[in-house]
Amino acid sequence: MALRVLLIDSDAGRAASLTLALNQAGFDDVLGADAGADLVETVRRLSPDLVVIDMALPDRDALEGVRSLSANVPRPIVMFADKDDPAFVDEAIAAGVCSYNLSGVSDREMKSIVASAVALFRRYNKIETELAAAKSALEERRVIERAKATLMAKRKITEPAAYRWLQRTAMNENRRIAQVAADVIKGEDDNVLLA
Amino acid sequence: MSDFAIRVGVLKLTDSAPVIAAHELGFFADEGLEVALSIEPSWANVADKLAYGALDAAAIVPPLAIAVSLGLRGPEQRLIVPYALSLGGNGVTLAKSLADAVRAEAVRGGSVVEALAARLRGTGAKLAVVHEYSTHNLQLRYWLATAGVEADRDIEIVVTPPARTLEALRSGRILGFCAGAPWGDIAARAGVGVSIATSEQIWRHAPEKVLGVREAWADANPEALHGLLRALYRAARFCDAPRNAAYIAALLARRAYLDVEPHAILSSLPGTLGGESPSVFHRHAATYPWRSHAYWMHGQMARWGLIDAVAREAVGAIYRPDIYAEALGPVGAAIPLSDEKPEGGHARAWSVPATPESITMESDLFCDGAVF
Numbered sequence: 001m002a003l004r005v006l007l008i009d010s011d012a013g014r015a016a017s018l019t020l021a022l023n024q025a026g027f028d029d030v031l032g033a034d035a036g037a038d039l040v041e042t043v044r045r046l047s048p049d050l051v052v053i054d055m056a057l058p059d060r061d062a063l064e065g066v067r068s069l070s071a072n073v074p075r076p077i078v079m080f081a082d083k084d085d086p087a088f089v090d091e092a093i094a095a096g097v098c099s100y101n102l103s104g105v106s107d108r109e110m111k112s113i114v115a116s117a118v119a120l121f122r123r124y125n126k127i128e129t130e131l132a133a134a135k136s137a138l139e140e141r142r143v144i145e146r147a148k149a150t151l152m153a154k155r156k157i158t159e160p161a162a163y164r165w166l167q168r169t170a171m172n173e174n175r176r177i178a179q180v181a182a183d184v185i186k187g188e189d190d191n192v193l194l195a
Numbered sequence: 196m197s198d199f200a201i202r203v204g205v206l207k208l209t210d211s212a213p214v215i216a217a218h219e220l221g222f223f224a225d226e227g228l229e230v231a232l233s234i235e236p237s238w239a240n241v242a243d244k245l246a247y248g249a250l251d252a253a254a255i256v257p258p259l260a261i262a263v264s265l266g267l268r269g270p271e272q273r274l275i276v277p278y279a280l281s282l283g284g285n286g287v288t289l290a291k292s293l294a295d296a297v298r299a300e301a302v303r304g305g306s307v308v309e310a311l312a313a314r315l316r317g318t319g320a321k322l323a324v325v326h327e328y329s330t331h332n333l334q335l336r337y338w339l340a341t342a343g344v345e346a347d348r349d350i351e352i353v354v355t356p357p358a359r360t361l362e363a364l365r366s367g368r369i370l371g372f373c374a375g376a377p378w379g380d381i382a383a384r385a386g387v388g389v390s391i392a393t394s395e396q397i398w399r400h401a402p403e404k405v406l407g408v409r410e411a412w413a414d415a416n417p418e419a420l421h422g423l424l425r426a427l428y429r430a431a432r433f434c435d436a437p438r439n440a441a442y443i444a445a446l447l448a449r450r451a452y453l454d455v456e457p458h459a460i461l462s463s464l465p466g467t468l469g470g471e472s473p474s475v476f477h478r479h480a481a482t483y484p485w486r487s488h489a490y491w492m493h494g495q496m497a498r499w500g501l502i503d504a505v506a507r508e509a510v511g512a513i514y515r516p517d518i519y520a521e522a523l524g525p526v527g528a529a530i531p532l533s534d535e536k537p538e539g540g541h542a543r544a545w546s547v548p549a550t551p552e553s554i555t556m557e558s559d560l561f562c563d564g565a566v567f
Contacts, residue, residue, distance in 0.1 A: 142221030145446075149220065152445075153438040159445035 003027055003114070006048035010035035011056065014103075018054050018080065025110035039065040043073045050114060054080045054103070058088040063095045070096030076121035078113060080105075098124075140178035147181035150188050200231040201412075201419060204241045204253035207234060207358050207453045209376040209463040210281040210404050210474045212443050214254050215452055217430035225429075226422030234452060237356035238326035245409060246272040252408040252423065254280050257492045258328040258501070260407035264513050267502060268328065273410035276489070277518035278424050280404040280431070282481045284463060284474035285331055285394035286379035287338070289371035290364055294389035307392055308562070312342035316349050323355035323363055323372035330394075330403055333495040335373040338397045341563040346499070364388050375403070376463030376474065377455060384459055393472040398539070399558045400479060402488040413518075421522035428482055428523055435477035437466020480531060480547060480554045482519075487535040489514040491567050529554050538567040 005027050009015035019030050033042045035055070043051065051069065055062060058081050066077060078099045079092055089100045098117040105113065144166065151162035166184070170177045201223075205211040214232065217223050223230040233250060235241045242259055244250040246269045257276065261267070264274040289297065293314065300310035324332040336346045346352045355363045360372045365387045372378075372388075382388030394401050406427065413420050433439055443464055448457035465473045475481045493510040496502040502510070516534040524530050529549040536547060539561045546553045 139221070139224070142219065142224060145219045146221065149433075149439060149442040152442045153436075156441075159442065 002029065003049040003118070004029040004031065004047070005050045005052055005114075006043065006046055007032050007052045007054065008035055008037075008039070009054040011054075014054055014056070018052070018103075021105065021107065021110050022052070022114075024107045025114070027114065035062065039069050040072050043069060043075060048075065050118060051075045051077045052080065053077065053097075056082050058083055058085050058092075060088070060091070063091055066092070066095040066097060074121075074125065076117045078117045140181075143178055143185065144181045147184040150184055154188075200229040201416075201423065202231050202233060202249065202251045204233045204235045204244055204250040204255075206236075206238065206241065206254070206356075207455075208284075208378075208404075209447065209453075209460050210284050210476075211254055211452070212434045212447060212464070212474075213280055213427055213430040213476050215447060216433055216443060217426045219446060220430070220433070222426040222429045223423070226426045228419060228422050228426065230423075236358065238329060239356075242326075242328075243269060245274065245407065246270045248272065248409065248411075250409075251412040252406055254404045255407040256326065256329045256331070257402065257405050257488065258330065258333060258496055259326055260405060261489075261492060261496070261502070261510050261513060262328040263407070264410075265502070265506060265509060274407045274513060275410050275413055275515045275518070276405045276407055276484050276513050277413070277420065277515040277522070278406040278427060279402060279482050279484050279488075280406055280427070280476070282400045282403055282475040282479065283394050283472055284376050284403050285334060285373060285401075286376065286390050286472070287335065287371060287373045287392045288360070288364070288379040288382050288388040289391050290367075290369075291387065291389050293370055294391050297391060298389075306342070307396070308338055308342040311391065312339060312344040315339070315344050318349070319351055321351045321353050321369045323353050323360060323369040323374075325357050325360075325372075325374050326354055328496070328501065330401065330492075331373040331375070333492065333499070334394055334397045334401065336499055337495065338392070338562060361385055361387060377453070377459040380459040380462055381455060384456070395472040397562050399560050400475065400556075401559075402485070402491075403474065405484060420518065424519065424522040425526055428477075428526075428528060431477040431482050435465050435475065435481075440464040440467050475557075478555070479557045480529070480549075482523075482528075483531060484514045484516050484519055485531075485534060485536060486511050486514045486516060487538050487567070490535075491538050494567065524550075527551070539564070540566045 005022055007015060007030055015032055022030050031046055077097045079097045080101050080103045082103050084102060092100050098120045099113050101113055148159060148162040151165060166177050166180050170180045205214050218230055218232050238259055241253045241255055242263050245253055245263050260274050260276055263272055297310045297314060301307045324335055357374045357378045360374050360378045361382045363369045364382055379390045383390060434443055444457040444461040447453045447460050448455060461467050463473055489511050493507050497504040520530045529552055531547050531549045539559055541559050543558055545556050547556050
């Protein structure tokens with residue numbers, strides 16, 4: 001797999017052994033960064049396909065970095081730690097970690113951990129995108145409803161005629177119906193809707 | 196819809212307009228709320244879903260909100276009424292032959308209700324209302340009683356969900372019904388029924404739908420509740436403007452909502468002249484949850500054995516004008532200085548003291564001139 005991996009670890013010894021484990025699992029392009037670095041800035045600069053965070057103890061402060069990463073430059077995130085704490089695992093997943101593992105995994109395990117983290121991330125990202133699209137479609141429908149009400153009240157026309165007017169105007173001006181509708185209600189919204 | 200959506204139930208009725216408009220025009224969204232509207236087939240469904248927590252709120256008839264809250268039917272689920280949705284809009288529709296006979300007699304002298312009473316007395320005829328705990332049941336019983344016809348003794352009152360009234364009348368199972376718009380108009384258009392009276396002839400500007408909210412949900416989501424009220428208030432103004440009637444009729448007529456002919460809805464909307472008296476959604480303090488309305492409901496429910504007479508204060512406490520004032524005072528809505536008013540005491544338009552300015556009210560006379 002030609003994935004570029006960014007490895008975040010403050011302990012040089014641990015970083016070296018995990019890099020080796022990643023290399024042996026077939027990931028050659030492994031870049032390192034210190035845990036103290038600005039995670040968002042580093043990800044922007046290096047543009048990795050996957051972020052691996054390695055720490056000795058579960059560290060809640062590290063989750064802050066994960067949260068801002070997920071919010072700003074989302075990437076699949078794999079976390080390794082020496083200790084298992086169910087409450088922390090929950091928090092880590094909520095913050096955007098795709099896969100939480102105990103340190104010291106084998107090559108074969110490493111391969112499947114990375115593969116499933118990437119797959120999970122893609123799936124999650126797809127759902128998020130679809131949700132955003134559904135929300136904006138709903139918003140557009142509401143704008144169109146308001147525009148229809150405005151046109152019907154102002155021009156004394158029927159609902160189908162109001163919709164046809166929006167369609168025709170959008171076609172003539174080569175714009176989307178929602179944009180035309182937004183123009184119709186601009187300034188008129190409170191006048192007509194709250195008359 | 197996400198798990199966080201507020202689940203609001205409505206029936207297929209003209210006076211569901213403010214809730215449907217707030218949803219479709221994005222007034223809920225403007226308040227940052229995600230609302231999942233649920234179109235319910237009957238009042239029993241609405242009551243059960245509220246009781247079991249499957250709905251957070253509903254446009255509901257006040258007696259049913261009271262019944263669910265006090266556990267008078269099914270499991271008890273505490274509800275609050277922080278907002279009212281409409282005034283008027285109900286009608287009494289009779290099978291065509293009966294209506295013609297009543298009309299003919301009324302023309303020869305006397306009132307419609309007296310002519311109807313003469314035909315019904317002691318017959319055990321079946322008239323339908325939309326639910327036992329409904330404004331329709333209380334209004335129909337009140338009206339007939341003024342002419343000496345007592346429900347249960349002289350006639351039988353049965354329950355038929357609003358959307359099934361046409362079919363019940365056509366089949367002859369019932370001789371007439373009292374239901375909300377547009378169902379009287381639908382029966383008239385089908386040539387099956389004739390509107391003989393509206394709620395205006397029983398109680399002018401009578402309280403009709405209110406917003407019933409599960410108290411547990413309201414306690415956990417005070418901000419969302421305020422947003423819900425503000426969005427509905429905005430929608431109420433929209434629905435009360437005659438210029439918007441054509442749009443509202445087209446909106447409600449859609450298959451997802453009432454799925455009926457838009458003209459049947461148009462006649463029961465403000466500013467349009469039709470067979471049924473229009474609902475009022477915003478003017479005349481239509482959105483304010485008057486505690487005196489709660490007391491009237493309790494008094495009539497007690498009269499017909501639907502509730503314990505000592506429950507008066509418990510019923511009054513369900514109405515929450517304090518929440519109305521908290522949510523809508525800051526956005527400039529007029530808040531009455533008292534949450535009670537004499538019901539039935541005004542023959543003409545009057546003015547109720549409110550802050551920041553008084554509200555113009557309409558007549559609230561009862562058919563028998565009673566004052567509560």
